[in-house]
Amino acid sequence: AAGVIQSPRHLIKEKRETATLKCYPIPRHDTVYWYQQGPGQDPQFLISFYEKMQSDKGSIPDRFSAQQFSDYHSELNMSSLELGDSALYFCASSLKRGTRGYTFGSGTRLTVV
Amino acid sequence: ELKVEQNPLFLSMQEGKNYTIYCNYSTTSDRLYWYRQDPGKSLESLFVLLSNGAVKQEGRLMASLDTKARLSTLHITAAVHDLSATYFCAVDKRNNNDMRFGAGTRLTVKP
Numbered sequence: 593a594a595g596v597i598q599s600p601r602h603l604i605k606e607k608r609e610t611a612t613l614k615c616y617p618i619p620r621h622d623t624v625y626w627y628q629q630g631p632g633q634d635p636q637f638l639i640s641f642y643e644k645m646q647s648d649k650g651s652i653p654d655r656f657s658a659q660q661f662s663d664y665h666s667e668l669n670m671s672s673l674e675l676g677d678s679a680l681y682f683c684a685s686s687l688k689r690g691t692r693g694y695t696f697g698s699g700t701r702l703t704v705v
Numbered sequence: 706e707l708k709v710e711q712n713p714l715f716l717s718m719q720e721g722k723n724y725t726i727y728c729n730y731s732t733t734s735d736r737l738y739w740y741r742q743d744p745g746k747s748l749e750s751l752f753v754l755l756s757n758g759a760v761k762q763e764g765r766l767m768a769s770l771d772t773k774a775r776l777s778t779l780h781i782t783a784a785v786h787d788l789s790a791t792y793f794c795a796v797d798k799r800n801n802n803d804m805r806f807g808a809g810t811r812l813t814v815k816p
Contacts, residue, residue, distance in 0.1 A: 634793060634807060634808050635748070635793070637803050637805065640803065647801075650803060682747065682748065684748075691753060691755060692750070692753060693738045693751075693752075693753045694804065695750065696740075696748040696749075696750075697747060699746075699747055701745075
């Protein structure tokens with residue numbers, strides 16, 4: 593079965609650079625979520641989209657933005673990167689009215705040097 | 706604000722033993738989830754609990770939900786080394802797309 597696809601798997605950027613992470617949700621899933629997980633931390637909710645519209649916003653810095661496109665893939669754009677942005681970034685998708693858990697992608701490991 | 710507390714945060718147990726991980730949450734929620742995460746890996750969905758009194762079992766893991774107490778438990782029976790991982794509980798409300806996680810329980814099962 594198709595899973596949530598994230599790219600790239602690993603990314604190394606310098607401070608003040610920008611980064612774009614991509615997420616391809618499971619087909620027919622109507623909701624996409626972005627989470628940030630620092631080392632030894634629990635995943636922190638950043639932002640979600642329902643049917644391509646921004647749905648909820650969590651602890652997403654103003655330097656970050658996200659959008660969902662007509663083909664349902666989503667991108668997380670990160671600018672003016674800081675050392676503290678180094679983390680695992682997960683995308684997940686689900687059916688809003690479904691009874692199954694969210695399906696998470698394998699994550700993108702971002703390292704800011 | 707929805708808060709989720711897990712305990713213990715660290716758990717070291719012997720193979721063959723039983724133990725329970727607890728998850729408390731602060732406000733009414735619609736769905737409670739348990740996830741497993743191996744180091745550096747993604748989160749694997751274990752259980753989704755939707756109603757008061759719900760109990761689900763998969764192998765040596767059993768999860769239950771008491772919505773009145775705002776408490777879920779993850780019970781481990783006769784632990785084996787392969788269960789070593791971090792276990793997260795998480796909750797959300799059906800009308801919100803904002804799932805909140807507990808801090809996680811890092812389980813180590815020793816031979």
